[in-house]
Amino acid sequence: MSELVTGDAVVLELRPARLPSRALAAAIDLAVISCVFVLVSVVVGIASVTLDEAAVAAIGVALFLLVLIGGPIAVETLSHGRSLGKLACGLRVVRDDGGPIRFRHALVRGAMGAVEILMTFGVVASIASLVSARGRRLGDVFAGTLVIRERVTTKRSVAVPPPPPWLVGRFSQLDLSAVPDELWLAVRQYLTRMHQLDPGVGRSMAVRLADELVTRTGIAPPQGIPAAAFLAAVVHERQARDARRVFGGARGASSAAPGSAGGAAAGAAGGAAGPAAPAGSVGFAAPAGAVAPVAPAGAGGSGAPAGVAGPGAEEPEEQKGAGGSSAGFAPPG
16 A cells, blocks of 8 residues: 655555566557557558558568557556556556646656667566565656556455444443544454454453553453453444434434424434444353342432442443453453
8 A cells, every 4th residue: 555645735546566466467458559560561561562662661670669669658648547458457557646637647657668679678677666665667767757556356345244233322421532543443354353352362352452452541341241242332322422423413414404303303312323234244142240239119210221230330240250350350251
C-alpha cells in the first residue's frame, strides 16, 4: 500500500504494481505492437518495391518511430493509462497525485521506454523497478507517473458477532475517545476470526486486547465477564453510538421541517435504539455463574436493565468464585 498526499492534503491509498505484473503487461503490449509492426512493414515493403534503398531505409525508420514508439504513446493518451497489456493485468498508469495521465506524461514514458525497454531488452527497466520502493522505472520517474493495480481482490466482509444480551448497554457510559483506530481494527479482526483460532491462543489474545482497551478507557469491567464478550460489548457500544450520531442527526434535521410534529419523537426513539444484530452471526453465551437474576413481580418500574444488578445488589456466589485472568475476565467456555 502506498500513501500519496495530493495538493489538497488528501491521502490516497494506492497499490503500486510490482515487476512481475508489469513485465507480463509489457510482454503483451510488445507482442501486439510487434505483430502490428510486422504487418505494416510487409504492406509497406510490397508497396515500396520500386523505391531506392535510401527511401526504404527512411520508411523503415518512420515505421519504427510511428508504430513501436508512437503507438504506445497514442494508446496510453487515449485510454488514460490503460494499454492492452495493462488492461489484461488490471493495471493503470496514473500521475503521482492519482489523476489520469496526459499526452506529455505518455510522451516521456514512451521516449524513455524506447531506451530502457527496446534498446536494452528491458534490463534497465527491470533494475529500476526493483530498486524503486514503488516499482517505478525511469520513464515513470521522469514523467511523474505511477503504475497501480486497479483490480484488487477483496474478501467478503464478516460481521462482528453481537455481544450477549445481558451485556447490551452495559458500557453506555464508557469513554471511548482515547481508543485509537489501530486498536479498534485489531479487536474487530479478532472478533471476526476468533472461532478459527486455537482456544488457548484465542483466550490469550482476547485478554491482551481487553487489557489494552481497559488501559485506554480507564475503567475495568465487572468480574466474571469473559474477555471476548467484553470486547464484543464495547464494539457494539461504539457501533450504536455511530448509528445514533448518523441516523439520529438525519432524523432530527427532518423533524425540524414544518408539518412534522411527530418527527422529533420518532427521531429520539430511533436514535436510542442500537443497530440490529446481523443475521447469521455467532453470538456469545453467558459465562457460568453470570446468569442474570429474574426480577420479582412488581419490580418493572425499577428502571434497571435486564441482567444488570442494581446498586447495592450482591453478586451471586458463583461469580465470586469465578477465576479471572490478568484483566479480571474469566476465559470463555
